[in-house]
Amino acid sequence: MADYFIHFSCLIDVGSPDKAARALALFQKLRAADQDADDPDVAGFDLVHQDAPEGSSLWIHDDEHGDVEAVIRFVLRLAEDLDLTGLWGFQYALTCSRPRLDAFGGGAHAIDLGARKSIGWSSTQEWLVVTLNGEDVDA
Numbered sequence: 001m002a003d004y005f006i007h008f009s010c011l012i013d014v015g016s017p018d019k020a021a022r023a024l025a026l027f028q029k030l031r032a033a034d035q036d037a038d039d040p041d042v043a044g045f046d047l048v049h050q051d052a053p054e055g056s057s058l059w060i061h062d063d064e065h066g067d068v069e070a071v072i073r074f075v076l077r078l079a080e081d082l083d084l085t086g087l088w089g090f091q092y093a094l095t096c097s098r099p100r101l102d103a104f105g106g107g108a109h110a111i112d113l114g115a116r117k118s119i120g121w122s123s124t125q126e127w128l129v130v131t132l133n134g135e136d137v138d139a
Contacts, residue, residue: 002096002097002098002100002103003096003097003098004094004095004096004097004103005064005065005066005094005095005096005097006044006062006065006066006067006068006092006093006094006095007062007066007092007093007095008045008060008061008062008066008068008071008090008091008092008093009059009060009061009062010059010060010061010090010091011050011057011058011059011060012057012058012060012075012078012088013056013057013058014056014057014058014078014082014084015056015082015084016056017052017053017054017055017056019056019082020049020052020055020056020057020058021049021053022081022082023047023058023078023081023082024047024049024058026077026078026081027042027047027074030042030074040070041070041073041074042070042074043067043070044062044065044066044067044068044070044071045060045061045062045066045067045070045071045074046060046061046062046063047059047060047074048061060074060075060090066092068092068107068109071090072109072111072118075088075111075113076111076116076117076118079111079113079114079116080116084113084114085113085114086113086114087110087111087112087113087119088110088111088113089108089109089110089111090108090109091106091107091108092106092107092108093105093106094106094107094125102125105123105124105125105128106123106124107121107122107123107124107125108121108122109121
């Protein structure tokens with residue numbers, strides 16, 4: 001039997017050590033609330049303060065089974081709660097414990113923090129299918 005994984009590791013700079021502390025407090029509050037939730041908010045990734053206590057960067061990463069959508073929801077929540085602006089994004093990898101067709105790939109997401117929305121994404125699997133079908137990748 002094969003095990004499928006989503007992996008990512010990225011940084012987000014929230015602008016100040018105070019905002020980083022607030023972000024960690026929010027993450028811990030949501031994680032505690034997730035204990036009894038059917039649809040957890042922050043499952044599938046961990047959050048670590050980089051260069052604490054004076055740093056403003058947070059490391060977002062998975063331990064085994066990452067949840068890309070949970071990262072996006074949390075970062076959009078951070079943007080709202082901490083009044084973040086600018087563009088931010090991250091990449092992810094799809095892997096498998098055994099060789100399987102269509103089990104490997106990845107993608108990326110871009111978020112406009114100020115507008116509080118995802119502005120684009122890509123998937124290597126979809127790109128490859130479109131390209132091999134002779135279709136216009138940018139259509």
